[in-house]
Amino acid sequence: MKIGLVREWKQPADKRVALTPELCVEFKKRFPDTELVVEASPERTYLAKEYEAVGIPTVKDVNDCDILIGIKEVPIDKLIPNKTYLFFSHTIKAQPYNRDLLQAILEKNISLIDYEPLTWKKGNRILGFGKWAGVVGAYNAFLTWGKKTGKFDLPSAYETNDYEESMALLKELDLKKTRVVFTGNGRVAEGIREVLELMKIKEVSPQEFISQPPNGAYFTQLTSWDLYHRKDGGEWDAKHYYEHHDQYCSEFDNFLPYTDILINGMYWQEDMPVLFEKKDTKSDRFAIQVIADITCDVEGSVPITMEATDIFHPTFGWSKSQQKQVEAYGEDTIDVMAVTNLPTEMPKNASTEFGTLMLDHILPLLIDGDKDGILKRARLTDGGKLTDEFSYLQDFVEGK
Structure with missing residues (x-):
């Protein structure tokens, strides 16, 4: 399995990242058989050399990754078909400004796991800023x-x-x-x-x-x-x-x-x-x-x-x-x-806290298995369709 941390494209620039260089070191210790790369970005709060110093390559092309992890919405023209993505999509409340994004995700056969509905059994959110x-x-x-x-x-x-x-x-x-x-x-x-x-x-x-x-x-x-x-x-x-x-x-x-x-x-x-x-x-x-x-x-x-x-x-x-x-x-x-986008004013601190939760609670499910259904409850799309949990968005997708 190969995981890529994608560049943030939204403007004004969002400098946050799902894993800091320090957390990437811990990732390598916990998951030595999983490859991790970082998509090059001129605006991320951590520089390419900081990742490379801990053995994490920065790359211009993440097409060969299986799972792509970001923070904010990925622009439609940057979405790679047939991949699994994790990011805040801002679609689960049928936000009209992101209807085109959700339509594109379905058309490109992308499996999308949204951070917002990642919850424990009692409903408490796992990740957030x-x-x-x-x-x-x-x-x-x-x-x-x-x-x-x-x-x-x-x-x-x-x-x-x-x-x-x-x-x-x-x-x-x-x-x-x-x-x-x-x-x-x-x-x-x-x-x-x-x-x-x-x-x-x-x-x-x-x-x-x-x-x-x-x-x-x-x-x-x-x-x-x-x-x-x-x-x-x-x-x-x-x-x-x-x-x-x-x-x-x-x-x-x-x-x-x-x-x-x-x-x-x-x-x-x-x-x-x-x-x-x-x-x-x-x-x-x-x-x-x-x-x-x-x-x-x-x-x-x-x-x-x-x-x-x-x-x-x-x-x-x-x-x-x-x-x-x-x-x-x-x-x-x-x-x-x-x-x-207030958290991006303190991107290092915000990324550290978010990334720690990601490393402790979400990445193990992606790599070792989702036995408690945490990822399942947050997966909006799969196989070109809305999942059962989010089927209520069908009319929204169709513009009804």
Whole structure:
């Protein structure tokens, strides 16, 4: 068996990789009979010479590989027929912008294993970059706050490309009485919390945040239980909430007068209540000055997220008076950071964590056998057809 780590082609350039050079050394120890090569890339965070130094060849042609492993979607013209691929395809929710990609995968008889549905038996995801989206999103929140207030100037996370250095910079900040709210309770929230705790910002309960704020900077975390209540006045029930989003309304307006920075890491669907309405931003009660929208649903849970941004142009403004998108850092703007590929700002750290999970839990299944059906549950296509698990995408593929 021969495995190839493919080049990332999407732009802006994604510098992540599924296995770092150090992890490739461990791969060779664990799987000495499996060949591993790396497709040459001018933009990967690890250079060709770093792979070659540990005995992993970099090649221009991966046609002779059996399994091809990437991170983001592979462009249609780069897909090699009759291969097994692993990457985030962004098709399992019938995303219309990737219908052509899924059609091409089927036409080329590709067996696609998507990272997103790779789960343990209880449904917990095995792989993902959510934590690193949270880490970088939180860093960018304070970067934006520094620019907004003129109190400090942080370098972009991709300029340091180092978690420890970035966190050291944050620890030095004097935030005075800055008030921070973050939403969510998944891997993204885990990353946000890690940053806030490393900065030694005091945590308070949602109730204390509003009624009994402490001295100095402080933060609170809002989960679905904190953010929404039933319209009929019934008791909160998580199962009921996830099955009946339309029967709930947002309570986030209670936090609008008391928040300087909102870091949004919540899961959101179109039938869920938004955090606030655009018109709410006109009000003097709306105190939020910076929003780091890690969720990044355009006009979604944060209605003034008017577009997704990139790491080189991360922030735009929302004019409270004009009620429209404008340049960032104006006199009456709420400044919104809505970068879609946040983990690629710390590609070495993100790749190391992702690759470790890949090496420990996924590669053994590819090489030694999928006895628990983990790969089977995540295989979208096989033999030119959708698998049974993803047959619900047939109408999507056919454009119905």
